[in-house]
Amino acid sequence: MSEILCEWLNQEVKTSQTVSPKSFAKAFSSGYLIGEVLHKFELQDDFSEFSQSSVSSAKLNNFSRLEPTLHLLGVQFDQKVASNIITEKPGAATKLLYQLYTALQKKKRSGLTGAEMQTMQPLSTMRLQNMKSEAFRDQRLSRRRQNEIMAKIQAAIIQIPKPTSNRTLKAIEAQKMMKKKREAEDVANEIMEFEALLKKDLQAKESTPKASLDTAAQTTADLLSTYSDDDYIKKIQKRLKEDAFAREQREKRRRRLLMDQLIAHEAQEEAYREEQLINRLMRQSQQERRIAVQLMHVRHEKEVLWQNRIFREKQYEERRLKDFQDALDREGALARQAKLEFEEQAIREREVHEHIAVERAQALYQKHYLACAEILDQILDLSTKVAEYRLLTNK
Structure with a gap:
């Protein structure tokens, strides 16, 4: 049967993808080719919304759009059939395509368009099929939403490390404290050495101006003989400015170095305090993490229960609609049966009446026949008597 369907699809319908019996289930698993077949028969107006992608959302979109058209043709299609086709269950796509082939051949012989077939369909059946289609779509969306929530919960679950023993924690804290103390002592020693160097530099600075003054006096005496007063004063001023600028720069570098060391020391202390605070908070928040994970599980279970309740209500509604439709069908069948019985009774009564x-x-004819026969016999008797009378009387 699959070979006949492949020949029909490849030669008569001429689908965009060549179909073979081996790849039959895979070719129709997305629902795109089914929509293309219906579109070629002018039954699927929204074929531009179909997708050839193999992701679950695209397949859901395709089969959701196919369901009303397949129901319009009278093809049996529901969630189970769609799931079997999507999962490439053997024989599922072949069975659906055979039903579709039969329905399309009937449509071709009748010469009806899709709009005409839809107008000829009973209103109650159309509503029931539309509601089933919406229920199918909502169920798939709720299942997809449930899977996404489960994935988020699995991703959000925090792997809580096992608490170490008290001895190990105390030893680690003691090592950290000893390390911090050594670092603090090293910083303090460096600061003391820096202060000592700073004092030496200040003492050297105090002795330098005196020596520079003596040298300047001697130099002044030597230069008075060779230079004028203006040149000498300018050189002195220039040298003093250079010495003052150099001292300023040295002071700035010393202050900057001291500030950098102080900032680094404060940053180390702040990092140590933050680390201690984080460790304390981590120990305190382990129970909070467990509670958060449990709360997330509870919320997920609540969401699942809510989705299941909505799904059950939709099933109950579908069941009520189906029962209502079945009751209508039964009443219609009983009415048709009563009509047939009435027609048969009328035919029987007509036959009895005719009989x-x-x-x-026949009885009236017999009565008239007997009366005519009796009259004829009387006429014959009279004629015979008249004849006998004439013979006797010679008249």
């Missing part, structure tokens, strides 16, 4: 009429006609 009685025939019998009455």
Whole structure:
């Protein structure tokens, strides 16, 4: 049967993808080719919304759009059939395509368009099929939403490390404290050495101006003989400015170095305090993490229960609609049966009436026949008597 369907699809319908018996289930698993077949028969107006992608959302979109058209053609299609086709269950796509082929051949022979077939369909059946289609779509969306929530919960679950023993924690804290103390002592020693160097530099600075003054006096005496007063004063001023600028720069570098060391020391202390605070909070928040995970599980279970309740209500509604439709169908069947029985009774009564009429006609004919025969016999008797009388009387 699959070979006949492949020949019909490849030669008569001429689908965009060549179909073979081996790849039959895979070719129709997305529902795109089914929509293309219906579109070629002018039954799927929204074929532009179909997708050839193999992701679950695209397949859901395709089969959701196919369901009303397949129900319009009278093809049996529901969630189970769609799931079997999507999972490439053997024989599922072949069975659906055979039903579709039969329905399309009937449509071709009848010459009806999709709009005409839809107008000829009973209103209650159309509503029921639309509601089933919406229920199918909502169920798939709720299942997809449930899977996404489960994935988020699995991703959000925190792997809580096992608490170490008290001895190990105390030893680690003691090592950290000893390390911090050594670092603090090293910083303090460096600061003391820096302060000592700073004092030496200050003492050297105090002695330098005196020596520079003596040298300047001697130099002044030597230069008075060779230079004028203006040149000498300018050189002195220039040298003093250079010395002052150099001292300023040295002071700035010393202050900057001291500030950097102080900032680094404060940053180390702040990092140590933050680390201690984080460790304390981590120990305190382990129970909070467990509670958060449990709360997330509870919320997920609540969401699942809510989705299941909505799904059950939709099933109950579908069941009520189906029962209502079945009751309508039964009443219609009973009405048709009563009509047939009434017609049969009328035919039987007509036959009895005709039979009685025939019998009455025959009885009337017999009555008239007997009366005519009796009259004829009397006429014959009279004629015979008249003849005898004439013979006897010679008249």
